Amino acid sequence: MRIEENYSLLKHNTFGIEAKCRRFVEYETVEEAQQVAEMLTAEEPLLIVGEGSNLLLTADFQGTVVHSAIKGMETAKTAGGDVLLKAGSGETWDDVVACCVENGWQGAENLSLIPGEVGASAVQNIGAYGAEVKDLITVVEAVEIATGRVCVFDNEACAYGYRDSKFKHEWRNRYLMTYVTYRLKTTKAPLNVAYGNIRAELDKQGIAEPTLKQLREVIIAIRQEKLPDPKVEGNAGSFFMNPVVGRDVFEALQQQYPSMPHYYIDEAHEKVPAGWLIDQCGWKGRTVGRAGVHAKQALVLVNRGGATGQEVVNLCDAICRDVMTKFGICIKPEVNII
Numbered sequence: 001m002r003i004e005e006n007y008s009l010l011k012h013n014t015f016g017i018e019a020k021c022r023r024f025v026e027y028e029t030v031e032e033a034q035q036v037a038e039m040l041t042a043e044e045p046l047l048i049v050g051e052g053s054n055l056l057l058t059a060d061f062q063g064t065v066v067h068s069a070i071k072g073m074e075t076a077k078t079a080g081g082d083v084l085l086k087a088g089s090g091e092t093w094d095d096v097v098a099c100c101v102e103n104g105w106q107g108a109e110n111l112s113l114i115p116g117e118v119g120a121s122a123v124q125n126i127g128a129y130g131a132e133v134k135d136l137i138t139v140v141e142a143v144e145i146a147t148g149r150v151c152v153f154d155n156e157a158c159a160y161g162y163r164d165s166k167f168k169h170e171w172r173n174r175y176l177m178t179y180v181t182y183r184l185k186t187t188k189a190p191l192n193v194a195y196g197n198i199r200a201e202l203d204k205q206g207i208a209e210p211t212l213k214q215l216r217e218v219i220i221a222i223r224q225e226k227l228p229d230p231k232v233e234g235n236a237g238s239f240f241m242n243p244v245v246g247r248d249v250f251e252a253l254q255q256q257y258p259s260m261p262h263y264y265i266d267e268a269h270e271k272v273p274a275g276w277l278i279d280q281c282g283w284k285g286r287t288v289g290r291a292g293v294h295a296k297q298a299l300v301l302v303n304r305g306g307a308t309g310q311e312v313v314n315l316c317d318a319i320c321r322d323v324m325t326k327f328g329i330c331i332k333p334e335v336n337i338i
C-alpha cells in the first residue's frame, strides 16, 4: 500500500489544478482496500479518485484521498458464448475497450477514449455514441468502508440511470471499488453507427460495414477533433448537465427560438442541450483570466494554463447567471466540485 502525506494532486485531476491533500492512500489488492477501510474514520473528509477526469479541485483537501491501483483483466466464457471480462478498478477504461476490440469482443467500442478508470466507469455509468456501460456491467465488487466487508453487486442493485448510479448518491463514499465485470458479445451483431457523425465519417472513408477496429478508430478520431486533450489543455469533459425543463417552459422557449435543439423525455418534460444555451449566450471560445470555454464545444470548460479551481468556478457561475437571465433555465455542473 502506498501512503503519502501532504501530497500534490496535480497528476490526479485532468483539469490540471494544483492542490494538495493531507494524506494520499493507494490500494493494490482487495486486502489493501480492506486495510485502507480500517484506516479511515467517519470524521475525516474522504475523497475517492480515479483519474480525476470528472473532478474540479478548488482548494487543498484537508483529508484522505484514496486511489485504486488494482490492475489486471481476466476473462471467462458464458454457456452462451459471451465473454465475461473482469477488470481491476485501477485499470484505464480505454485499455479495457482496446482489449475488447483487439479480441473481437463486441459492446464497448462506442465507449472508446472516454478518460478514466474502471472503478469510476461503474460509478458514473459512462456513456457515449448511443452506448452506456450499464449495458455491459454484470457484477461490481467493492469493499465496504464501514465494515471492511467484500460486497458483490449485480447490475440491478447499482440502480443505473443516465450517467447515474446508487454509488453517486446514497452509496457515495461508502465503497472502495475493487473489480468490475463486463459482458461482451463474440457473435457478430450489427454495430451501432447511427449516433452523431459516425456514419458520415465512415462514408467519407468509404467504409460500408466497419469492423470493431475501424469503428473504434473513427470514434477516436471524432473525439480527438471535438474535445480538448486534457494533456494539452486541462478539462473534465462536459462541465454541465443538460437541463430537463417542463413542457410549458419548453414550448414558450421554442416559440422564441424555433431552432433550439431538444430531446423528448416524457409528456411533461423535454431536455435542452446546455452547450446550445451557453453558445447562445456568446460564451463559446471565451476566456476569463486563466479559465475558458472550449472553442469547439461550449459544454467544456478548460484550464488555459495555471488556472485555479476557483477561477473555473467563477467562470461556471458567470455562465450559469447568463443562461438564467437569457432563458430562465438553471444549468448545473456535472463535474464533482471539491
Ligand SMILES: Cc1cc2nc3c(=O)[nH]c(=O)nc-3n(C[C@H](O)[C@H](O)[C@H](O)COP(=O)(O)OP(=O)(O)OC[C@H]3O[C@@H](n4cnc5c(N)ncnc54)[C@H](O)[C@@H]3O)c2cc1C
Pocket: 014, 047, 048, 049, 050, 051, 052, 053, 054, 055, 067, 068, 089, 114, 115, 116, 117, 118, 119, 120, 121, 123, 124, 125, 126, 127, 128, 163, 168, 175, 176, 177, 178, 227, 228, 229, 230, 235, 236, 237, 238, 336
Ligand atoms: C476529455 C473528456 C471527455 C469525456 N467524455 C466523456 C464521455 O464521453 N462520456 C462520459 O460518460 N464521461 C466522459 N468524461 C467524464 C469522465 O471521463 C468520466 O466521468 C469517468 O468515468 C471518470 O473516471 P475517473 O477515473 O477519472 O474518475 P474520477 O473523476 O476520479 O471519479 C469519478 C467518480 O467515481 C468515484 N470513484 C473513482 N474511482 C473509484 C473507486 N476506485 N472506488 C470508488 N469510487 C470511485 C469518485 O469518487 C467519483 O465519484 C470525459 C472527461 C474528459 C476529461
